[in-house]
Amino acid sequence: MLLQLSAVANFSRLLQMDRDKDIGYSLLTPEDFDQVTTFIDEDFLTREPLNLGAHPRNLGAHSTASSASGATGWYLTKCLASGVSFGARDFKTGALVGARLAYIKTKTDLADEESADEKKTELESRGLSVIEEVGSKVNLFQDPDVEKVLYMYLLSVRRDFCNRGIGTKLVQMTTERGKELGCQLAFATITNMLSGRIFLGLGYETRYTLDMSTPEGDRGFDLSAMEGNTMVQVMTKRLG
Template identity: 60%
Template sequence: MSDAADIDYFALGLEDFDESARLLEDDFFPREPLSIGTHLVTSASTGKIGRKLRECLASGVSFGARDVKTRSLVAVRLSYTATKEHSADEDPVDEEKSEYEIKVSGLIEEVASKVDVFQDHDVNKVLYMYMLCVRRNYGGRGIGKKLVRMTMERGKDLGCQLAFTTITNVLSGRIFAGLGYETRYTLDMSTPEGDRGMDLAAMDGNRTVRIMTIRL
């Protein structure tokens, strides 16, 4: 389907791996606050991030946006689902973690662990919003919000009772708040308790990591 901005929206699959990885490396990580705060770069096609990218693309709950004229991928909403019985995200025992995975992925996992998404007896399947990326020159058109809505609708169709996202960017937080997500936990890195050694001055006012959820 297409909108007034000549954008096609479609379900992502494993065949979109290379293009999605390039988009993340070109437009997501260079602007993601925790990446900026650690001054670290990472690959989207290898290690844990590469594994999660493949999981998202195979999940049936990830969507992309493509410019009709150029046919270039301009945005992705990467997501996956997990049940109460299969919610653990274990790393291979013999895998060596990169500094990025330790400092950035580790912090995100630490914050995520503060919220028990399965605490309600009727929640057995959760939609995890992994990464949302819109190319810089395509921002402000509502593309990200539309991708989130599409993902939520598909997640609900697949039996998810709750959607979960980790927010490190104020702008992304506004999208989710506007859709009715509530903040369940906040780590403020500008406080002594939240200090994780980030270069906050470089993070353009983004100083918190938040967990937000919504019932589907």
């Protein structure tokens, strides 16, 4: 009980951070689903390197189906119900300008995630196949004391709100919340250089790198559309 009260107290302090500025941070919940999917469609999928590289040239980035459906929609629902996903909003407009979506993963979740596999669209399958390949290179539960993993699913900040520390703050809040809820390890798959710098700065360790610009790393993606972000990395951090 004391541990729970301490966790609530720490969590409340996190939510109060930056109240005197124009950005507010809060826990994302299932009620935010529509706003989150709109944000992802407009501000994440249009810039995410694997999504851009997986697209046929003649379709363009905006041809992606809504993130409300498919495997993406399945994972978003899971993240918003997890209690470890956070959003940043502009106080003036109430608009979502950043999101750190995550969920808690255990050894028994593998069968559950088969449901997401069944929902993959063709485009999702291309990008997720790389994410899954890279992720499989690191055994999250190799240490016997690791029973719960904070699985970082998605990080995005609206372009006109970048370089204000929002992404760093969202990762910090999610990491702290995961630790309070008993996670022993945090895991993230990085597909762009900016996110990589954020995680390195917060003490995450690079465990595996796939360089898609090399013959060994070529997976048939359009590298010219990926804006120089041709490396996919796995990063982890011990939380306890």
